[in-house]
Amino acid sequence: AAAIQAHRAQALARLRLGQLAEAAAACDAALRLADGAAQPAQSLRHAQAETLGTLALVRMLEGRAEEAEALFRRALSHRPVLPEILGNHASLLARLGRDEEALEQAEQAVALRPRLAGTLHLIGTLHHRAGQQESAIAVFHRVLAVDPGHLDARLRLADSLRVAGHWEEAATVCRDGLARIANPDDPNRTPLLANLGAALQSSGDTAGALDAYREALRLSPDLPEVHNNLARLHQETGNPDAAIEELRRATAGRPANQPLPLPLRRALLSLLVAAGRTAEAEAEAFGIARTAPEDAELCFGITALFLQGGWRDQALPYVRKAIRLAPDVPRNWIAFAEALRHATPPEPANGVDEGL
Structure with a gap:
């Protein structure tokens, strides 16, 4: 078990340096030792599970989701289940869009180890993504109780508070984060200032929002x-x-x-x-249309903006192009009628675009 742990420690060191291939090789060496053991003791099985979990994390970071999933399943088949592996598996499930499974795994992990800041952060993010802002707020507070310097959790907490209408509390969370950063030119201040500005803007504090935004733009x-x-x-x-x-x-x-x-x-x-x-x-x-010359939706969007301003002549070439690109969409014809009710019908779909 000691030799396996030594290889795993090497894998973790390589992983922290971003050397994924080297980390995988160290995990493979550890697993070969475990497979060669005659009668695995509990400590060896524990080391094997940790190594499988580490290799699964490497494969996840490499974008090899299927391999990572299989490795996580193998690691989680060992008993007792290790909460860090549950948490990392939850991260993979979230990346794959399997949010309900991810939330279930993450909650199992923090039930076993309540101070897993990364997994708590994932739970908060999943609630935020689902529009469950009050639940997200409660979880992000737990993250900061464990790790007050967790910048992303602080930013997501501020955003969740702002979306939920708790503007003053959102501003306080941002100011507390700024107070923790002594260097006024530290780039980590930028997202906090941007979030502070958004919270103050939502609360109607125009002057405060302007100051926060300008300071954010000074830095970035x-x-x-x-x-x-x-x-x-x-x-x-x-x-x-x-x-x-x-x-x-x-x-x-x-x-x-x-x-x-x-x-x-x-x-x-x-x-x-x-x-x-x-x-x-x-x-x-004209510049917007050039970014996606075959996008009927984009042409319709430009048409709508011009028509909102009563600019029928300016809308006409864009709605004609929208019709050429998507002749079966009724709203394009309705917009054409609004742009110029007695206009010449648009050319067929293979016609020449009018300067676009």
Whole structure:
């Protein structure tokens, strides 16, 4: 058993360094020793289960889910069941989208060992993913009681609190996290500041939200979601021009092959239409359409934005293209009728796109 544990310790060390192949080789060496034992004692069976669990974790990290699943099952066939293996198996099940099974396994693990922070975090994440915010909040509090420095649990707790409408508590959780980071330039402050801004924005504290967002952008200028939140904040306070400029700043300096995410580009187009900035809106719409030239849904989305602003002429080429790409979708024809009721019918599906 001692030799097996030595190989497993080596595997864990390699795993921490990200050396997955070397970690797997050390596990294989340990398992060969276990298989060669004449009459396994309890301690040897325990070491074998731990090694199988470690190898399963390696295979999971390598993306070899089927092998990982089989190895976890073998490890869990040993008695007594080891809670860490249950927790890691739950992580694999969650990755595979088998959330109910994952939750069951994770809860078994923490029933055996209540202070497994990683598995508690998984339980909270599963509740959050299912929209069960109050349950998620309770579990994330347990994580922080075990490990106050668990940044992701703190961020998810703040987000769950905000979604559940507990804005002041969400802000307090973020401020507590910031107080734990002495260096004002530590990048770990960035997501806490972004979450603080979101909580303050939800609570109506405009000035506080602006300060938090600006500090987050000072640390990490390329934060599309923060730029989007700032733009919404400006729009909510009756300053659409500032909202447009915020999204423009999000675009500035980005590499040509990394454009602003599509939802933010749509938000910018909507703002430009609402502000009556015709030339800029047309240029932005053209740029959006080029990102997915065969996407009828995207063309319809652009059409809808233009029609909302009463811009029928600008909507027309996009709705015509939507019809060419998806002629059997009734809403495209309804939008076409709204854009121009007595227009020339759109060309067949193999026609030439109008400048798109």
